Amino acid sequence: MSRNVLILALFISATRSNLKQSPTTDDPWDLDGPCQRYVEKFAVVQSEMVQCATNWSIPPKVCTNCFQQYIDFKQYEYYTKHLDNIFSLDNRTCSQVIYDNYLLSYSNDISHALTSKIWEQSRCDSCIQIKWNFEQNKSEVAFSDRTMQFQNRLYEWRNCVVNYTSVPFRMSEIGNSSDICGLCKTPFNDLFSYYWKIYITPEIDFCVDVETTMNDTIHLWNDVWKCAERQDRNRDLISVVVTFGILLLLTALFYAASYIQGTEDSRNLISYSRLDTRPQRSRLISSSVSDSHFRRQTLSPPTSTISVPVDNPH
Known part of the structure; x- marks a missing residue:
């Protein structure tokens, strides 16, 4: 078996x-x-x-x-x-x-x-x-030419970072105390300015490769290496606070205006309800009376009565 x-x-x-x-x-x-x-x-x-x-x-x-x-x-x-x-x-x-x-x-x-x-x-x-x-x-x-221009600026910034760091290059070793933020600020600003100029131009796009590369570069520069200037961060914070304050003020004004308008309507309604009821008219002009008849009655001259003396018969 x-x-x-x-x-x-x-x-x-x-x-x-x-x-x-x-x-x-x-x-x-x-x-x-x-x-x-x-x-x-x-x-x-x-x-x-x-x-x-x-x-x-x-x-x-x-x-x-x-x-x-x-x-x-x-x-x-x-x-x-x-x-x-x-x-x-x-x-x-x-x-x-x-x-x-x-x-x-x-x-x-x-x-x-x-x-x-x-x-x-x-x-x-x-x-x-x-x-x-x-x-x-x-x-x-x-x-495309714009892709090559972006790549050249990207390599220029990366070469700057590598030249001022230890060999071999380790990204994790660069911290806030490093001089990279100051030494390589110019090529970074040049890279970002070129990217932003293309980004805001209508009907011109970068491929996803360039967009993700730039986003990762900004994240590395600002958030990982903490190279964003404090005044830039304060400026962003002030802009957020001012925008929030304006929105809050507009909302308060809207609700205040709505409350005032509602109070005025309620007050007028109360005053109207306290008025005496008007008596009905005792006589109404009939709609059957024609305009010509009304005009003839108002325009006809008044009749005068002339008294003629009459002799009394003797």
């Missing part, structure tokens, strides 16, 4: 091993076997893009670190959409099989997520321009 169980276990293990080693395209029941190799290659470039995006997710810096993986992924996506000369066993092109043949297309869904949810939402086109050349597989990449 135990021998039979052992033989069965060995048979199952060997079968699983053969299935893992043999390509999926060897399945005689798979109508889409001729297209499977392209799907497998597509899965590789998609997974490389996912891996790169995940590795550069804290902080998110996909645009400047994963552009090559993105180009490879989009290039092979283009290739899978033009498999018009390769057919499945039921005489459908492999492009139709991958994208249109079934109710769901996982390859298409993953491609859409990588493009719209990662690359486009990161606003990568604001930092990187890709000149696509899918036909010859020679797409070119160029960083």
Whole structure:
């Protein structure tokens, strides 16, 4: 009995091993076997893009670190959409099989997520321009000028910090007592001024890579190294207090005006209620009286009576 169980276990293990080693395209029941190799290659470039995006997710810096993986992924996506000369066993092109043949297309869904949810939402086109050349597989990449300007200023500030610290550089060793805040204040202000000028300009954006880098730099400078000047902190505190005071004053004036208005309305209502009731008119002019009749009565001249003496007969 135990021998039979052992033989069965060995048979199952060997079968699983053969299935893992043999390509999926060897399945005689798979109508889409001729297209499977392209799907497998597509899965590789998609997974490389996912891996790169995940590795550069804290902080998110996909645009400047994963552009090559993105180009490879989009290039092979283009290739899978033009498999018009390769057919499945039921005489459908492999492009139709991958994208249109079934109710769901996982390859298409993953491609859409990588493009719209990662690359486009990161606003990568604001930092990187890709000149696509899918036909010859020679797409070119160029960083935008504002991205290069920001990067140069960032490296200038970082070099300043490294030059005035111990070697090897350890970020955790820089504290409030360090001279870094004073020695590297100028390159930091230059970096922030350039970033802020672009940030407030309408219709011009930085990609998420630049924004997160600048936010982390400000946090490091102000909160970790405590390089923010005390007068700047006091100015911010005064602004908050003044704003809060103005809002509080406006709220108080609003409620005071509402209270006064309500008191006046109540007082007028009481005074009206104490007035004597007016007597009704004893006679009303009928609406049936015409205007012409009224005008004739008022404009007719008064009649005078002339007395004529009469002689008494004798």
